Amino acid sequence: MGLEEAPSGFLLTTIEDLAGYLRKASVWPVTFGLACCAIEMMAAGASRFDLSRFGMEVFRASPRQADLMIVAGRVSQKMAPVVRQVYDQMSEPKWVLSMGVCASSGGMFNNYAIVQGVDHIVPVDVYLPGCPPRPEMLINAILALHQHIQDAPLGVNRREAAAAAEAAALEATPTFELKGLLR
Numbered sequence: 001m002g003l004e005e006a007p008s009g010f011l012l013t014t015i016e017d018l019a020g021y022l023r024k025a026s027v028w029p030v031t032f033g034l035a036c037c038a039i040e041m042m043a044a045g046a047s048r049f050d051l052s053r054f055g056m057e058v059f060r061a062s063p064r065q066a067d068l069m070i071v072a073g074r075v076s077q078k079m080a081p082v083v084r085q086v087y088d089q090m091s092e093p094k095w096v097l098s099m100g101v102c103a104s105s106g107g108m109f110n111n112y113a114i115v116q117g118v119d120h121i122v123p124v125d126v127y128l129p130g131c132p133p134r135p136e137m138l139i140n141a142i143l144a145l146h147q148h149i150q151d152a153p154l155g156v157n158r159r160e161a162a163a164a165a166e167a168a169a170l171e172a173t174p175t176f177e178l179k180g181l182l183r
Contacts, residue, residue, distance in 0.1 A: 066091075080121050
C-alpha cells in the first residue's frame with residue numbers, strides 16, 4: 001500500500017514532528033523576574049493577555065518542574081551565579097528567553113555591577129527587546145520559541161546542538177572590556 005492508496009483522513013507525520021508539536025504545547029516557565037520587566041511578565045499571565053492559551057498559566061517556583069527560563073530584567077554580578085544554578089537545575093530539554101534590553105545587553109546600565117547580556121551566563125534561544133517590553137511582545141516571543149521548539153531535533157542531535165550553542169555563547173568575547181569607572 002503506497003502513500004497514494006492511503007485512506008482519506010490518514011495522518012502522516014514523523015516522530016520528531018509529533019514530539020515537537022507536543023513539546024511546544026507543554027512549556028512550563030520558571031519564575032525568574034529580576035526588575036521592571038517582571039511586571040510585564042506578570043501582566044502577560046493575567047486575564048487580559050492570558051498565557052494559559054499556550055498552557056503556561058502556572059509559573060513554576062521550582063526549576064526542576066520547568067523547562068523555560070524567562071530572564072526578565074537586569075542581571076547583577078551577584079545574581080549571575082544564581083541564574084546559572086537555576087538553569088543547571090532545570091530539566092532537559094530547556095530553553096531561555098531573554099526579556100528586555102537589560103537582560104539582553106545590559107541596557108542603560110553600562111557599569112561593573114550589571115552583566116552585559118545574560119548570554120554570557122546561559123545560552124539564550126530568543127531575545128525580546130524593549131524597555132520594558134509589552135506583554136504582547138512577550139507572547140510573540142513565546143510563539144517564536146514554540147516554532148523553535150517544534151523544529152528542534154530529538155535525542156542525541158539535540159544534545160549535540162545545545163552543547164555546541166552553549167559552548168559558543170560562553171566562549172564569546174564581551175563587546176567591550178571594563179577597566180574601572182574611567183575609560
